Amino acid sequence: MHIVFLKDFMREGRGAEAAVADTASLLAGAGHAVTLATFQDAATGLSFPPAPGVALLRTSAADVFDDLNNLLPDAVICAGTNETVALYAGLRRRGYEKFPWPVVHQCHTDPSAMFKWRHPVRNARIREALAAVDAVQVLVPSSVEPFRMEARFGSTRAIIAIGNALPARAAAGAPPTKEKLVLYPAAINKSKRPELAVRAFGLLAADFPEWRLAICGTGKGSARAALAKLAARSAPAGRIELPGYVKNLPDYYARAAFVAFPSASEGLPMTIIEAMDNRLPVIGCRGAPGVDGLVKNGLNGLLAKPDPHQFASAMRAMMEDPVLRARLGDGAHDFVNARYSRGTVLAQWVELLESL
Numbered sequence: 001m002h003i004v005f006l007k008d009f010m011r012e013g014r015g016a017e018a019a020v021a022d023t024a025s026l027l028a029g030a031g032h033a034v035t036l037a038t039f040q041d042a043a044t045g046l047s048f049p050p051a052p053g054v055a056l057l058r059t060s061a062a063d064v065f066d067d068l069n070n071l072l073p074d075a076v077i078c079a080g081t082n083e084t085v086a087l088y089a090g091l092r093r094r095g096y097e098k099f100p101w102p103v104v105h106q107c108h109t110d111p112s113a114m115f116k117w118r119h120p121v122r123n124a125r126i127r128e129a130l131a132a133v134d135a136v137q138v139l140v141p142s143s144v145e146p147f148r149m150e151a152r153f154g155s156t157r158a159i160i161a162i163g164n165a166l167p168a169r170a171a172a173g174a175p176p177t178k179e180k181l182v183l184y185p186a187a188i189n190k191s192k193r194p195e196l197a198v199r200a201f202g203l204l205a206a207d208f209p210e211w212r213l214a215i216c217g218t219g220k221g222s223a224r225a226a227l228a229k230l231a232a233r234s235a236p237a238g239r240i241e242l243p244g245y246v247k248n249l250p251d252y253y254a255r256a257a258f259v260a261f262p263s264a265s266e267g268l269p270m271t272i273i274e275a276m277d278n279r280l281p282v283i284g285c286r287g288a289p290g291v292d293g294l295v296k297n298g299l300n301g302l303l304a305k306p307d308p309h310q311f312a313s314a315m316r317a318m319m320e321d322p323v324l325r326a327r328l329g330d331g332a333h334d335f336v337n338a339r340y341s342r343g344t345v346l347a348q349w350v351e352l353l354e355s356l
Helices: 015-029 064-071 081-093 111-115 120-130 141-151 194-204 221-234 249-255 270-277 308-320 322-339 342-355
Strands: 002-007 033-038 054-058 075-078 103-107 135-138 159-161 181-184 212-215 258-260 282-285 301-304
Touching: 002 015, 002 064, 002 081, 015 033, 015 054, 015 270, 015 342, 033 064, 064 081, 075 081, 081 103, 081 120, 111 120, 111 141, 135 141, 135 342, 141 159, 181 194, 181 249, 181 308, 194 212, 194 221, 194 258, 194 308, 249 270, 258 270, 258 308, 258 322, 270 282, 270 322, 282 308, 301 308, 301 322, 308 322
Parallel strands: 002 033, 002 075, 033 054, 075 103, 103 135, 135 159, 181 212, 181 258, 258 282, 282 301
Antiparallel strands: none
């Protein structure tokens, strides 16, 4: 099978970019011919370069339909609405009634986020493009019906839940040296709510003087500056670290005791999956789509209301009880390996693509 993944840009280092690159690698490793197509020009390096066996095609929104048609793919996987809309626009310009090859649209977010910008023309264009695809992949089963409602799909349209696979395992090194470190592995923006982790940690800083919080993520300068000021007010100097974007998060997974992930909404956060695979329990927020489907209270982590005092209560439970951390960490590892092993996810993708 020749499979083309279409991702507009790969320059932010975000989870969706990593997931596209890794799924392409997964299918190439199983013997399929795989091409990664991107609108990104050669002057900007890719945050996740293609793996061995994955061809790279640089194209543009204007040329993508013709360039992919020249490849004669067996299937095209569009990584989001920008990609699907661009491909559909090319189809219309060329006068086609339907795509000449099967197209799968990926939804890597909470489905309601597709139309969070209330622009009628834009949203109508997205829905028109989605109506032309052959199937939709969402990340968790709980997103199937919300996507159907948001996209206004009929009951017979194929919407399939396939999660992101666990990363390929690196060669085993020295056993991790655990520190009294809380890890926040996400961007600094409004929806991720890093200030909730900072405020909660600040409430506990005096009671747990040996513990630190690492905010491993980046954001706009104003957001990062505001968070740095909050951190300085919340805890003594050096207790809250802001190293910025960290490419090698496994180093932090090896050192951290648990993860604080107060995000309001996610698709399927790879950092949670990776952390759980490294036996790190996770604290998330109740009612947060994409988070509370992964974090099972008392099984692989703890859920708290999105309030600094409630979140601090969950953090306190983790900080003062290493037996709890170990039990939840083991549960986390078992949970993600039962659902997101590379073999399981590969089989789900092959089944979907062969059905088109």
